[in-house]
Amino acid sequence: MAIYVLKRLLALVPTLFIMSVIVFIIIYLIPGDPARVMLGDGADEATIQQVREQMGLNQPVLPQYINWISGALQGNFGESYFLGKSVMAAIGEHAGPTFSLAVLALLLSLCTAIPLGIAAAKHQGGLADKLLTAFSLLGMAIPGFLLSLFLVLLFAVKLKWLPVSGYASLQDGVWSYLKHLILPAVSLSPLMGAIIARMVRSSMLEVMNQSYVKTARAKGVSEHRVIYKHVLRNALIPIITVTGGAFGTLLAGAAVIETVFNIPGLGQLLVHSVARRDYAVIQGIVLFIAFLYVAVNLIVDLLYVVADPRVRLE
Amino acid sequence: MTKPILEIKELKTSFKAYNGLLPAVDGVSLTVNEGEIVGVVGESGCGKSVTAQSILRLFDERKEVKYEGEISYGGVNLLSLKAKQMSSIRGNDISMIFQDPLTSLNPVYPIGEQIVEAMLAHQRISKKQAMQRAIELLQLTGIPSPQERYHQYPHQLSGGMRQRVMIAIALACRPKLLIADEPTTALDVTIQAQIMSLLARLNKQLNMSILLITHDLGIVAETCHKVVVMYLGQVVETASVQELFQSPRHPYTQALLQAMPRIDSERGKPLTVIEGSLPTLNQLPQGCRFVSRCSYATEKCHSASPILKPVEGVQALVRCWNADLIKIESRSQGQQARSGGEDHVIQSVQS
Numbered sequence: 001m002a003i004y005v006l007k008r009l010l011a012l013v014p015t016l017f018i019m020s021v022i023v024f025i026i027i028y029l030i031p032g033d034p035a036r037v038m039l040g041d042g043a044d045e046a047t048i049q050q051v052r053e054q055m056g057l058n059q060p061v062l063p064q065y066i067n068w069i070s071g072a073l074q075g076n077f078g079e080s081y082f083l084g085k086s087v088m089a090a091i092g093e094h095a096g097p098t099f100s101l102a103v104l105a106l107l108l109s110l111c112t113a114i115p116l117g118i119a120a121a122k123h124q125g126g127l128a129d130k131l132l133t134a135f136s137l138l139g140m141a142i143p144g145f146l147l148s149l150f151l152v153l154l155f156a157v158k159l160k161w162l163p164v165s166g167y168a169s170l171q172d173g174v175w176s177y178l179k180h181l182i183l184p185a186v187s188l189s190p191l192m193g194a195i196i197a198r199m200v201r202s203s204m205l206e207v208m209n210q211s212y213v214k215t216a217r218a219k220g221v222s223e224h225r226v227i228y229k230h231v232l233r234n235a236l237i238p239i240i241t242v243t244g245g246a247f248g249t250l251l252a253g254a255a256v257i258e259t260v261f262n263i264p265g266l267g268q269l270l271v272h273s274v275a276r277r278d279y280a281v282i283q284g285i286v287l288f289i290a291f292l293y294v295a296v297n298l299i300v301d302l303l304y305v306v307a308d309p310r311v312r313l314e
Numbered sequence: 315m316t317k318p319i320l321e322i323k324e325l326k327t328s329f330k331a332y333n334g335l336l337p338a339v340d341g342v343s344l345t346v347n348e349g350e351i352v353g354v355v356g357e358s359g360c361g362k363s364v365t366a367q368s369i370l371r372l373f374d375e376r377k378e379v380k381y382e383g384e385i386s387y388g389g390v391n392l393l394s395l396k397a398k399q400m401s402s403i404r405g406n407d408i409s410m411i412f413q414d415p416l417t418s419l420n421p422v423y424p425i426g427e428q429i430v431e432a433m434l435a436h437q438r439i440s441k442k443q444a445m446q447r448a449i450e451l452l453q454l455t456g457i458p459s460p461q462e463r464y465h466q467y468p469h470q471l472s473g474g475m476r477q478r479v480m481i482a483i484a485l486a487c488r489p490k491l492l493i494a495d496e497p498t499t500a501l502d503v504t505i506q507a508q509i510m511s512l513l514a515r516l517n518k519q520l521n522m523s524i525l526l527i528t529h530d531l532g533i534v535a536e537t538c539h540k541v542v543v544m545y546l547g548q549v550v551e552t553a554s555v556q557e558l559f560q561s562p563r564h565p566y567t568q569a570l571l572q573a574m575p576r577i578d579s580e581r582g583k584p585l586t587v588i589e590g591s592l593p594t595l596n597q598l599p600q601g602c603r604f605v606s607r608c609s610y611a612t613e614k615c616h617s618a619s620p621i622l623k624p625v626e627g628v629q630a631l632v633r634c635w636n637a638d639l640i641k642i643e644s645r646s647q648g649q650q651a652r653s654g655g656e657d658h659v660i661q662s663v664q665s
Contacts, residue, residue, distance in 0.1 A: 124377075211412055212420040218370055218412075219432040219483060220405035223397075233422050308422055309467045 019290045034277035078280030087284035098265035102250035104185040109193035117200025139194030148187035165262040184261045192246040203235035236307040244300035252289045320346040325383040327368045336595045338364045340547035351524045353538035361547040406436040409484035413496040415477035419468035426464030432486035451482040474505035546603040553630035563632040
């Protein structure tokens, strides 16, 4: 097991390397000049050239990349032109809000999706099943930013129960922390919830046709136990897979919602950095997200072993 | 010895299809006495498995099926019980084992736990006692080193072992009746013999009745006391095993016995088959259901359905208009079948 984890972590190296090359090339292709953006409209050409020289932007791509990667290999991902701090520090500051938001959104999705999926599978074609179809269609169809605006209008502007935007860290108190996260998390969860609920339903239905479920019934155990002990446990693997994917997406893709609610998360940092042509930060965030994705997938694979004794990791 | 334990009267199990009810089992009556092994034979689709599963009401009654008739166990009609009462019969008074042991055990739980679960569902017994008893059951069903096996998962066991575990689960609450639904179909021949002799041993040792569903006449000849032959959802003949093999009266039973490959048949000669094919349930012929494939069919057979009735000279009940006329094809088939149907098959394949 430990060896397996080590191997998987080692496999991260080429993945991250390839990612870094791609990101570097893409950034190089983006029109715009960080020096010009940094200095503002009034700057004269000589100063711009001077700054470009300082930042190493006049070098060809390859030396620029080698320069960057040699730093990265030593744990130095560069400095942010704008923030005046190291990229690592910037990511560290912004990771907390994103992570909190992702976890809360995922919890909300799971708490609605799993019971709904189970109920739909138990009574196929029944009320819960129709509800699930409606819910998942809606969840997939409504864009998060639109839903978030409606939610803000209702709960923040009209009812004034929750703040319109902003973020409070856990140190400011649990309620304050949650209060700021509820609306963004609720905006994010329908899509994930819809995907997970559909997977729970289809996976459960598939397992219900297995003969060991018939064996369980023939043993005389209660229907409740048949569903929760025998069916759900066997239906877990595909559910874990989509949940992992959903979590990865939440970690990486909350930029829009973070912008709407002005949450200082990674998504917001990324969007701002792209606007500022803050190359080092963009590079750093993309690599960090790639790392998170791989890490989430590794955790998913490890969970397979817990869910199904037949899975052996080698 | 002849106290009836299970009496099925005119059982009708219909599946709800988009174009109405399809009666997969249509008026089946049979009796299982205490300590008896009753075989139910017939080709695929004749409703033998559906009959077996109807006894425990394993189909979903809201969506899938409709049961009619009576299944009487210990004076109670199982079909009239509430869901909860039915659960207390399942696995406790009546147990069941299935066709494919490879898929019948839950892959994510250790086998011991699955045996214990059956006990905890019905008995007031501590987990520790249940575990002890599960190990005894594994031993009883012939599983070596049961202590270690207890903690293993189904995928770590062979097919034969898994069927033994299934049997152990079925025996967990000492049921009075075991329904074995083609218990050896998915197993190879040597394992098949072991499982059948295990069942026969348990029948004697525990005085447990067995309802054995099979399409293997060799197995029937070897283990059963009584045989019920089914065709298209109906019982066409019930007889003691000796009678059935020595003087089969229903044309279908005769055809089945003739279709059995025999060790002494001429080499190179094609195997006997029953001509024609099974009509589907929504295109049942008028009159006798076997009429389209029967060589004895007369006018009457085409127009009116025969009923199951006693026949002159034998104890058997036969559903045929011509049962009294059909000459008894005297044969010592019974004896030969006893020597193992499988050998015949192997021989004929080689020849």
